[in-house]
Amino acid sequence: MFADILAAGLRFSTTINVAALGGSFTQKVGIWNVALEGLILSSAFSAVWISYTSGNAWLGLAGGAATGLAVALILAFVVVTLGADEIIAGLAVNLLASGATKYLLPIAFGGFQGAVVSEDIVPLPEMHVPGLDSVPLVGEPLNDHSPVVYGGLLLVPLVTFVLYRTGFGLAVRAVGDAPEAARAAGIHADRIRYAAFGLSGIFCGIAGAQLSLGFLSLFSQDMTSGVGYIAFAAVVFGDGYPPLVFLGAIVFGFAQAAVIQLGNTLTIPAEFISMVPYVVAIIALVVLSYRRRAHRLQPA
Amino acid sequence: MTVRHHLTPIVGPAARIGASIALGLAVGAIAVVIGGHDPAHAYKVLFDGAFGSYRAFANTLRTATPLMFAALAFAIGFRGGAFNAGIQGQFAVAAFAVAWLGVHLALPGGLLILVLFLAAMTAGLIWALVPIALRVFFHTNELIPTFLLNYVAALLIHYLIVQKFKDPLYHGITEGTPQIQEAARLPQLMPPYRVTLALPIIVALALVAAYVIRRTVVGYRLEMTGRSIPFARYGGIATSRVWVAAMATSAMLAGLAAVPAVSGDQYNAVAGMTPTLMFDAIVVSLIALNNPIGIIPAALFLAGLQNAGLALQIDADIPLSLVTVIIGAIILFATVRRAGPLEPLVVAARARLVRGASNDAQPPGPTPKVPVPPQVGGEIR
Numbered sequence: 001m002f003a004d005i006l007a008a009g010l011r012f013s014t015t016i017n018v019a020a021l022g023g024s025f026t027q028k029v030g031i032w033n034v035a036l037e038g039l040i041l042s043s044a045f046s047a048v049w050i051s052y053t054s055g056n057a058w059l060g061l062a063g064g065a066a067t068g069l070a071v072a073l074i075l076a077f078v079v080v081t082l083g084a085d086e087i088i089a090g091l092a093v094n095l096l097a098s099g100a101t102k103y104l105l106p107i108a109f110g111g112f113q114g115a116v117v118s119e120d121i122v123p124l125p126e127m128h129v130p131g132l133d134s135v136p137l138v139g140e141p142l143n144d145h146s147p148v149v150y151g152g153l154l155l156v157p158l159v160t161f162v163l164y165r166t167g168f169g170l171a172v173r174a175v176g177d178a179p180e181a182a183r184a185a186g187i188h189a190d191r192i193r194y195a196a197f198g199l200s201g202i203f204c205g206i207a208g209a210q211l212s213l214g215f216l217s218l219f220s221q222d223m224t225s226g227v228g229y230i231a232f233a234a235v236v237f238g239d240g241y242p243p244l245v246f247l248g249a250i251v252f253g254f255a256q257a258a259v260i261q262l263g264n265t266l267t268i269p270a271e272f273i274s275m276v277p278y279v280v281a282i283i284a285l286v287v288l289s290y291r292r293r294a295h296r297l298q299p300a
Numbered sequence: 301m302t303v304r305h306h307l308t309p310i311v312g313p314a315a316r317i318g319a320s321i322a323l324g325l326a327v328g329a330i331a332v333v334i335g336g337h338d339p340a341h342a343y344k345v346l347f348d349g350a351f352g353s354y355r356a357f358a359n360t361l362r363t364a365t366p367l368m369f370a371a372l373a374f375a376i377g378f379r380g381g382a383f384n385a386g387i388q389g390q391f392a393v394a395a396f397a398v399a400w401l402g403v404h405l406a407l408p409g410g411l412l413i414l415v416l417f418l419a420a421m422t423a424g425l426i427w428a429l430v431p432i433a434l435r436v437f438f439h440t441n442e443l444i445p446t447f448l449l450n451y452v453a454a455l456l457i458h459y460l461i462v463q464k465f466k467d468p469l470y471h472g473i474t475e476g477t478p479q480i481q482e483a484a485r486l487p488q489l490m491p492p493y494r495v496t497l498a499l500p501i502i503v504a505l506a507l508v509a510a511y512v513i514r515r516t517v518v519g520y521r522l523e524m525t526g527r528s529i530p531f532a533r534y535g536g537i538a539t540s541r542v543w544v545a546a547m548a549t550s551a552m553l554a555g556l557a558a559v560p561a562v563s564g565d566q567y568n569a570v571a572g573m574t575p576t577l578m579f580d581a582i583v584v585s586l587i588a589l590n591n592p593i594g595i596i597p598a599a600l601f602l603a604g605l606q607n608a609g610l611a612l613q614i615d616a617d618i619p620l621s622l623v624t625v626i627i628g629a630i631i632l633f634a635t636v637r638r639a640g641p642l643e644p645l646v647v648a649a650r651a652r653l654v655r656g657a658s659n660d661a662q663p664p665g666p667t668p669k670v671p672v673p674p675q676v677g678g679e680i681r
Contacts, residue, residue: 032443034443077640078632078633078636081638081640082633082636082637082638082639082640083636083637083638084632084633084634084635084636084637085635087383087443088582088586088631088634088635089631089632089635091579091582091631092628092629092630092631092632092634093628093632095579095624095627095628095631096624096625096628096629096632097628098624098628099621099622099623099624099625099627099628100331100621100625100628102619102621102624103331103335103619103621103622103624103625104334106619107334107335107336226448226451229444229447229448230448232444233444233448236441236444269459269463271455271456271458271459272455272459274455275451275452275455275456278448278449278451278452279452281444281448282430282434282444282445282448282449285434285440285441285444285445286434286438286440286445289438289439289440289441290438290439290440
């Protein structure tokens with residue numbers, strides 16, 4: 001039981017964590033990127049399609065990242081260059097991703113309706129971390145997951161480093177905090193915004209490929225079912241600071257895993273257990289906004 | 301936290317909406333070609349399915365009615381600075397309430413229907429109380445809580461319908477409640493089609509909303525709060541109170557959408573009812589520039605598109621999801637304020653237009669009966 005929750009929690013958290021780390025870039029550049037959901041969904045679709053047609057999961061992963069990047073750049077064009085409302089345009093991307101994947105599914109995978117489950121979809125290989133099994137209790141359940149699971153953990157310090165220890169990260173935060181000052185300092189604000197959107201797209205693309213090729217090996221209509229919004233809640237919870245964002249992702253992921261694993265043993269109806277992650281996300285937001293309010297006056 | 305553009309919008313509201321609808325239809329045409337069909341034929345089937353016959357038109361009116369309630373809900377909230385992303389959940393909870401009362405409550409006809417309207421309003425409001433309280437007491441932005449509560453509502457209603465109130469004889473895609481009694485059904489205006497009393501009611505509500513926004517102090521406070529909270533507060537407006545009123549009104553209207561849907565159309569509530577209602581409401585409100593009167597034609601356009609989507613699936617063998625793609629593309633471009641690479645063209649066209657207009661004398665025409673509210677709100681958050 002405990003081992004199952006640990007293994008499932010790690011897998012759930014990975015999708016949320018990787019997408020949310022991508023969202024940290026847009027958060028820090030001062031944009032509410034609610035499109036994580038659509039970015040994950042569209043890349044989950046293309047990752048499965050590429051793996052299905054080419055038989056190579058790594059190509060699927062790369063294709064997922066490329067799809068995330070392409071969709072994010074379209075969104076960046078509409079928001080940054082055309083000056084559209086980022087929330088409305090982000091919701092539009094989510095709707096477009098949902099509609100387009102449904103529309104393309106029977107065209108891309110002849111004969112399938114609603115979901116693609118096939119032997120031809122090659123999943124990402126399981127990675128065996130040598131020596132991890134010898135750690136008592138937690139070692140085995142944490143071992144033998146997709147490489148994205150372990151890569152996702154390494155991304156936390158990496159993104160922290162990029163955002164807080166590099167010139168690019170400084171530019172991102174400068175544009176987010178004070179666009180006028182950043183411009184005065186010679187930073188091309190729009191270019192930085194494009195870069196932030198692009199990075200969020202690549203990260204969500206990897207998260208989407210992990211969802212459809214690492215965690216599961218299938219694609220079904222609207223298979224993300226809100227995971228992108230949960231990831232966005234993690235971004236808002238940590239205000240784009242990767243360690244905190246990671247913490248949020250872990251909490252949401254493990255809440256979801258506990259729900260599924262405990263669902264069979266408890267007498268509470270399944271629907272109520274499924275509510276837990278959403279409620280946890282809302283509570284986390286409240287705690288955060290209240291704390292932030294206590295520390296400093298928020299700009300109204 | 302927004303990308304702020306200090307320049308005046310290059311693209312005017314009317315051009316923006318026209319262009320986004322055109323782009324949406326163009327994206328749809330590309331999708332049709334990818335699917336291996338003829339776009340001209342597809343759009344002809346779409347138009348005929350929406351407005352081509354008395355029956356098609358009546359069905360478009362039927363579908364448009366709940367959409368008008370939900371779109372007005374979004375518009376009122378948005379104008380007052382409240383982003384109600386919980387319309388779906390408020391609607392679902394209200395739909396269950398209407399179905400439950402419609403089955404169980406024994407009251408004479410007219411009174412029962414009045415109770416159903418009140419119950420739907422209350423249910424919608426109750427579902428928004430938590431996000432309202434979080435914003436007021438903890439300063440939590442309403443966007444994420446209202447949105448996540450949609451999932452909670454869907455799960456709750458699924459539980460209630462499946463475990464407590466299932467009709468074993470109902471055979472839909474999902475589980476549904478039993479049918480409501482005759483007395484709980486709204487009177488029909490175009491029998492046998494389910495165009496009901498709710499249609500004139502929402503049209504009247506839209507007119508009232510337009511009047512309030514344009515002509516009253518309450519409307520002025522709403523507009524100021526929606527445009528800039530610090531500025532409104534500086535002007536002596538109790539912005540927190542206005543925000544709560546806007547959100548509460550929005551939630552009540554979202555709940556009211558359940559009356560035409562359940563009591564006027566479906567005669568029961570099902571799990572996952574009208575799953576696209578909120579996005580549709582957002583797109584209608586955007587096309588209408590959040591203008592209550594504009595919502596009426598915009599809702600007819602979108603409802604027509606959706607009904608026609610069914611015709612498309614049946615007659616032309618093109619998946620219904622094409623309509624989702626078109627709607628998504630329309631929303632994507634609906635709030636743009638600049639023309640990007642086309643900017644020089646737009647500026648030149650505008651200059652010519654302005655010069656042309658100033659040469660012609662203002663044509664003496666009849667003044668419109670209903671004053672058109674100022675076209676604001678779309679870009680202000």
